Amino acid sequence: MASIRDVAKLAQVAPSTVSLVLNNKGYVSEASRKKVLDAIEKLNYVPNELARNLYRNSTNIIGIIVPDVAHPFFGAFIGALEIALYKYNYKIMVCSTIERENAEHEIVDMLRRQMIDGIIMGCHSLEVDLYDNVNKPIVAFDRIINNKIPIIRSDHEKGGRLAAQAMLKAGCKYPLQITGIKNSSMSAYLHHSAFKDELSRNGIEVINYEMEWNKFDMNYFKRVAVDVFEKYPHIDGVYGADMVVCACLGEARKRKLDIPKDIKFIAYDGTFITESSFYNITAIVQPINILAQKTAEMIVSLIKNENIEKEVIVPISIRYGDTC
C-alpha cells in the first residue's frame, strides 16, 4: 500500500505538503495541490485516518447517550439525529445506558480522551456530578445537567395542557396519568405537572400512578396496565407515554370497554407506535425531526466555539386519533 512518502515522492513535494493538502490546512500553492492530488489518485493512496485525526485533533464522531436505542422515541430521535449530523460531516456513536451502569462514564471518558468530539446526552442517569469538570462540547437533550450545559427540549408544559384540554372537551371526569418517578433533572416531567394543574383548575382531580424508574419493556407495561385497572376500575381517561398507553388499550379490550365511549386515551410522544395499530391513538406529538435538527445545530456550534442559546424549547402539538 502506498504511503504518504510515496505520494510526496511522486508529486515532488515534501511529505508535510501532502499532509497539508489532506487536512486542508495551511497554505499550499494550487500547482502543488494539483500535483499531490494527482499522485494520490495515481497511487490509489488511502490515508490512515487515525494519523489524520491525531493531526486535526478531532474524529468527527458525536457520542449519543440514551436510555435505550430500541425505544421507539429514542430510536426515531437517533435516526433523525444521524441524518441531521451527517449534513455537518459528523458520524454518530450510540450508547444505551439501560443494562449498563458504566456506559455513561465511558462515553464521557471518550470525550476527555478525544475519541469523540462531543456528546448529546439524553439518558436518565442521576449522576450529574460526572459532568462537573468536563469543559468539552455537551448538549443535554430533555434533561437538566448543570447550568453550564445547554438544554434542548419540547414545550412539555404546553403538551400537558393540550392533553388536559382534550380530556376536558371529551367529558372525562376520572382521568389517571401514568408517570415515571418524579425527578427534578427530567424536564419531561413538566408535562405531567401541567396536565394535572390544568385539569385541577377545571375542578377535575387527576389520579397519579407512578411507575418504577427507567423501565422500558413491554411486559412491564402490561403488568402496569393490569394494576391500573385493578386499582382504579372507575377511571374514564388514561394519559401517559406511548408504550404504556398501548398496553392500557390492550387491557381495556380484555375488559370489554368501549373506546372512546367508556374510556379515553392520550399518549405522550406520538411515535409511530401510536399510529401503527388497531386504533390511531390520540397523541401529543414531540416534533422529533425538529428536535434532532436543533440538537445537531447546537452541538456543532459548541464544537466550533460559537455562541449558542442556553435553552431551546421546541413547539409541540396534538394529533387527534380514535381514542379521545
Add this chain to the structure above:
Amino acid sequence: MASIRDVAKLAQVAPSTVSLVLNNKGYVSEASRKKVLDAIEKLNYVPNELARNLYRNSTNIIGIIVPDVAHPFFGAFIGALEIALYKYNYKIMVCSTIERENAEHEIVDMLRRQMIDGIIMGCHSLEVDLYDNVNKPIVAFDRIINNKIPIIRSDHEKGGRLAAQAMLKAGCKYPLQITGIKNSSMSAYLHHSAFKDELSRNGIEVINYEMEWNKFDMNYFKRVAVDVFEKYPHIDGVYGADMVVCACLGEARKRKLDIPKDIKFIAYDGTFITESSFYNITAIVQPINILAQKTAEMIVSLIKNENIEKEVIVPISIRYGDTC
C-alpha cells in the same frame, strides 16, 4: 495537563515504558508497571486516545449498517448488539442508509482508513461490488454479499413453514402475503417462499402482494393496507412483516371485520410492536438477542483472525397471540 513525558519523569522510566503499560503490550517489570500506574494516578494523566489508537492500529469501534435505526427490528437488534459488543470492549457506530445513498460507501471507506475495526452489514443495498476488494472484518447480517463474507441469519425457511402451518390449522383458505421486492441477496425473502410452498403443498394458493423497495414508514404501510383490502376483499389471512401487518389490522377494524374469525394475521419478526397494542399479534419471532450475540462473536473472531463458520443459522419460533 500532564503529558506522557511527565508521567515517565515522575515514574523514573522511559516514555516508551509508559506507552507499553498504557497499551498493555511488551514486557514491563511489575516494579516499573507499579511506578507508572502510581504516576498516572498522581498526575491525573489522561492519555490521548488518538495517539494510543495510532500505536495499536485499532479504535475498538464497530460500524453497523442498517436500513433504518428507527425501525423496531433494527432498533432492537442494534440495542442488543451494543450490549453484546460491549462485553468484548467494542463500541458501536451506527449508520442508517435510508435517505442517505452514500452512507454505505462512507462506512466502508472508514474501515479502509482504519477509523473502525469492522463492519456489521445489515442494510438492503444492492451495491455488493463495493465489498469486492475489502479484505477487512465484515459480517453480513441477513444478506448475501459475496462468498468471502460470512453471513448470520434466522432460519427463515422454518419461519415461513411455521406461519403456513398456523394458517392451515386456523382454517385459512385465502391467504395473502405482503412482501418486499424479491431480491436474491436478501436472505429474509426465504420465509416468503417457504410460506407459499408449504401452503401450496396443502392445496392452498397464496396471493403475493409486493411492496415498493426499502420503504419503512407507517403512512406507506397504511396505504398498502387500504390497497390490499380494496384489491382482495375476499382474503381471510394476512402474513407479512410486523409494521405492515399492524397497518392491516387497523384497516380490518375500519372494515368491521371480526378478528380472528373473519380474518387471521401472522406477523414476521415479532418485535415489541406485535405485543404492544390492542391485540397480541400471532408472530414468527426472530431471536434478536441470540442473533446479536452470535453476530458479535463472529465479528470479534474475524478481527482476531480466528477461524469462523461461513454461515450461522439461528432457530426461530412462533408465538401465538389473538390473531391466528
